[in-house]
Amino acid sequence: MESREHLEQAAAMWIARRDAGPWTAEDAAALHSWLAESAGHRAAYYRLNAAWHEAGRLNALKGSGASIGASPKQPTGVVEAPDSGHARSQPRVARGRQAIRHLLKSAVAIAATLLIHIGGAAILWLHGAHHPNLYITALGELESIPMPDGSRVTLNTASSLRIDLKRGMRRIDLDHGEAFFEVAKDPTRPFIVAAGDRTIIAVGTQFSVRRENGDVRVVVSEGTVRMEPSGRESTQPRGTANALWPAGTVALVQGDSVLLQKEATAEIDESLSWRIGLLTFHDTPLGSVVAEFNRYNARKVLIQDPGIAVIPISGVFRATHLAPFIHLLEQRFAVQATVEDDRVLLSASERAAQ
């Protein structure tokens, strides 16, 4: 009878090995074998794997707020705060308490700071530097945030934003991810959503903003919104920069270009079905469907045969439930799924599609 100590050590070594890579099919098979040997193996492994997985979430949450730069060997690290004007010219941080005091002095009113000491240097997460209302969702999470002014924000998977309500303005900074906004009417205070170098201004409405890899996608479900480049100066000709987008607009902003589409209410609702944890597809290429699922699930779906990426998929699925989707693919399409510990591989199956 193996001791718990022995089991946990073995399980930890499996996880470390898998993490270090390369991880071959034989390795995966060996791990499965080991797991199959006893419930004791499985218990130790599941527990350690869960914590390891959880620690990895810090990676997902990292995108918001500060960037971390401190190598243990080098005495200097650079910490950048989000958009606070002072922090832009953040000085280099040397190791030690003095450096931290220096940093703290130059960053204004840090409301929620988290200090992690790595290799002798303190890595400062300047979260919410004078933006105390930071909201973050983890992968697959959905959070509904009521605002004091009566508005409501629904935050989608792996997203981060900050809410700042002042007397003359209601401002949201979307650091990354996607959120849906139901804006309460308040003529005295414009409602603005800053997504990088674009700002969306709401004129009594409901709309979603998604910010990812520098692109911004806006879906207007009710009322009207307007988009401007962030910051005072506008490099765009007035017309395009301040065009009003009515309900039914889907706008995709990439760099300087804006692609506008008009969709019917039903279609708009479908593309916003994530608000109730559902993903809706209409003849959407499998490649795009998979990419969408991967936004919500730690277990990633990967397409091994590029040929199947174009298969059009229609349906409504629970965002965080891969099983029914995979099942459907296998049953109704010429797709074969290989389920592994941390991913699902899709390939073309020999069977013809039904």
Place this chain on the structure above:
Amino acid sequence: MEDTVEDWFRREILPHEAALVRFLSRRRASPMEVQDIRHDIYVRVLEAAERQRPLTPKAFLFSVARHLLIDRARRERIVSIDLRADLDGLNLLIDDLSPERRATGREQLQRLTELFERLPARCREVVWMRRVEDLPQKEIARRLGIAEATVEKHLVRGIRLLADALYGTERSKRNEGVSPLELELKHGE
């Protein structure tokens, strides 16, 4: 492919580990024994769940815990009336029915940060660089000036400590903030 037992275990059982360990610690002096019993409980819960998922996981977990403690007490011939009364008298119903408050993203971030803080320095560096900065082991070894095998050693240790910090106890006053696993590892070295 169903919602796997692993997913179920992670979602329904692990969040109760701190409460479970508290429960066990009140009845056993040695932190190491507590961890052993915890493991045994998990094994039984898993075996049962693999056959059929319990409807009320938390209640089931504590039921298994109680039975296991009684079993052990019988084997050790320490059957004190107090112990029996204690176990039977436990009223977990209220606890079982109240849903755990879902931690907000920010609370999660806070908790994760504290988690890292609880790792020993070198271990923390390695886990951070691997898990958060996503550096390959080779690179970590190079930056820290240690062998790759040592990096892996720290990772292995870190994986175990993370689980302990995340699911296990709050700092025990007796050990002044050192987790049972830490103690164990220290004794082992």
